Amino acid sequence: MKKIIILLLLALSCLAVSAQAFDFKITSIRSEIEADESAQFLITIDSNLTTIKELKVYSPEVEWDVPSDIIKVYPEKTTEYKLVLTPLKYVEPGKIYGIKIYFKNTKTDEIIYSDIVQVNVKSTTKTVSAYRPSVRMAVDMPTNIDPSGPVNVKVKLENQNLLNLSDLRLNVYSEAEGFQTEQDVKLIPLGKKILELNYNIDPLQDPGEYGLTFELVEGNEIIERKVKPINIVETTPEFKVEESEEGFFFKNTINRQYISESNVEDTQTIKIPTTTIKSWFISTSPESQKITEGENKYLVIDLTLKPGESKEITITTSYRILIYILIIAGILLYVYYRYKSPISIEKTVSDVNTKEGGISELKVTLELKNSANKTIKKATVTDYVPNISSIKKEFSEGTLKPSRIFKHKTKGTIMKWDIEDIAPGEDRLISYTMKSKLSIVGDFKVPRAKITFKKKGREITSYSNSVGVSTP
Template sequence: MEHGDLFNLSSGFALKRVQTMNRKTLLIAIMIFLIPIAFAGDFHVSVESINDRIYKNESASFNVTVENHLDTEQTFKFSSDVLWDLMSNPLSDYFSGMVIPAQSSDSTILQLIPPNRISAGPKKLPIIVTMQSTGTTDSEDVTVYIKSTGLEMQDYLPFVITTMLVDPIKIDPRGKFTVKVNLKNTNILDLEEVTIDLTTNSGLIHKKRIVPLGPLEERTETFVITLSPVTDPRNDVLIATVSTGDIVFSPDKENIEIVSYSAFVDTPITQKEFLKTKTKVVILNDGNTQGSELYKIPTNWFRSLFTITEPKTKLLTEEGNDYLVWELVLEPSQKIEVSYTENFRSLFALSIILIVIVVLYFLTRSSVIIKKKAEVLEIQEGGISKIKITLNIKNRTKSKNENIRVIEKIPNIANLVKEDYLGTLKPTKVMTHDVKGTLLKWNIDLLEGFEERMITYKIKSKLSILGALRLSPAVIKFKSAKGRIFISHSNSSTLNI
């Protein structure tokens, strides 16, 4: 075997040995860590005060009871603060240790003697009990009060430090806010009745509470305060005054603010009738300060035409929507009544009237109509000389009409032009009068539904006509299918040159 192999082999054995030693060390450490846990419940210590208020040349006494929870007899040793002398009664319990049988308990009186140089006041000390077999300890803290030389306990003056926290300091009277008052008793007096008074400079708040406060105790009292929603806005000072008996301690103060708000609450009452809606709205300023508001009701330009308001309103257009608007200014708790009435009865009546008119029109209108058109054919010497007149007769119903007579009048300044009347009706009768002019008549025996007839004739003026010439309307008479006689007129026609 070579030297290198021997080195590797010896190194391997060394590494295994180190690993084995590390495992043992780790196991021992775990066991040491678990021993106090295992023995923590092996015994229990309780302490009761016999005399804990002493002068510095006296000793304090405490009754100490130890319960042995193990199944074997155990010895327990006592110790405390190294600056204090410790004795026991009997003495053997301190010097030799107190022996307690299995599953049993025993008590001893320990005396704690203060050092020579010690100040007056409360002193906290531990009483330590050690189980001798395992070294496990348990302790209880006690307080020893060192009295001042020449002064008894009742000569102490109470002193309580007061601090206050308000949340929030800007207070909305519609909600709640909290006040936390912290009390700290700075000496050993047991104060059975400590009075907390919460007040403000304005007298808005007055809360009172009586609590006990033990020696050196610190406690916090919480007040939840609710104000009236209509409390006036103001700046105020909240004061926490603490007292006991005739002694009043230094108060704590906090600046607070009651914020202002205005809240308009509306209560609408609607009454509906036929095509009429009346709405009455009672608006209340439920805030604590004067408020202004544009009170709006939705509408449109058409509905606003039929809306009556009291008081009068303005029409406002906002983001494409129309509103009827009242400008309101109300004091706290003030209310106002507004009303608006939408009345469509007049529109309904107007609609009925229009329908009746339309129905009557269609019932009474002439089923045959005539339209007159005139146009200038010739001009001589700068004036109108010859005119063509067209009469358009139309049956505008599907019913036929009989015995239709068309009557046309030519003014006496013109004469009818005689012609063959090709493509048009020839007058049935022509009557001439020197003053009234010429009267033309046409007879149409039957006019079918929606049938049209056209009559054309020409006239020639006796003299050239300068300016305007007005031709009177043509007249049509006919008998309807139901035997009713109708007379209808055409439009008049005016020529200008």
């Protein structure tokens, strides 16, 4: 029976097939193998077309490794391709396996040809320990990496044979900092395992493309290796803020430390809320600009920081200038009310007469008023008449006559009124008539009068206003 099977295999090893566009021929090179060996077949393809075609060879079999290769078939030429079939899992010795092979057009996905090749797995006494380790590794992780968050990686391992792999080590490394793993792994025969790796990489890692390498090592031999391309993306989160505050005597200072957690140079606008009145008393270092957004007002600073860099902004609100102004105003008011004269004197001019186009005579009135709540005693009123004029000797009834009148070389006529007392709130009127020696043409100014009295031993003097008169 076994001889019949062998003869059948030899008969099938030289199989020639003709298709409409291609002629396929499959010849066995090695169809009898041990359980840990590979079978080989020679594929010969003759094209009946006038253009180059690309065919893809593949197999749906899950227990055999069939390379998904692309075969270029040239017109009027014979194309040869060596097909290598390797068992992925343990196969039972002494059995014949039929493996279906497909050829399809890469552009149209049309299946051009299919056939079954048969492989005889010979009986053997070879031990499992002589098998070469075979592990399939798959990596599941995102391609675009945000360095500010955790990175989760799943590594799927599958033992392809009956070896008990108890001395495996998974090495993970990359040029991007933070990816570093050395982990021992054990796989039972035909076993599967999923390793979950979690990485927290440097949030300031330079953005760009890197390779993440996964190596599965037994002893000193790398039995499986994959390089996963990753892209570290740019991140520009809001600057981190650390704040301290201190205040003393109507002055408040806020120190804010802004720290960049971006992995690129970043410029952000710092907005400090304020009001119209408050902005008069607030200042910043570095200097800020005032902006208005709707009903809100802000002080803004454009702050540029490199990755990991920090800068300080100082916000100072000081009402001290306002306090100083209020203190000075209070002092001035105190001095004013402390030293101001409690009596006022006002001078007015009326009944102006003219002669020959100029001023010849006018009436002068002095109004005294005591605004204090105490009686002013022994006050003296002094008034001056320029040399160009003189006073009438006659005084109106009810007016107080001068106590003294005398001449002065430069000041003219000087009149003094001695007043014994002026009661609180009392008004006194003093009037006299001044006549000019010559008609005065143009503007004429009447000198100021004054009143003098003593208060607590200190002499106080108040002056009247100066009155100007013009020719009508």
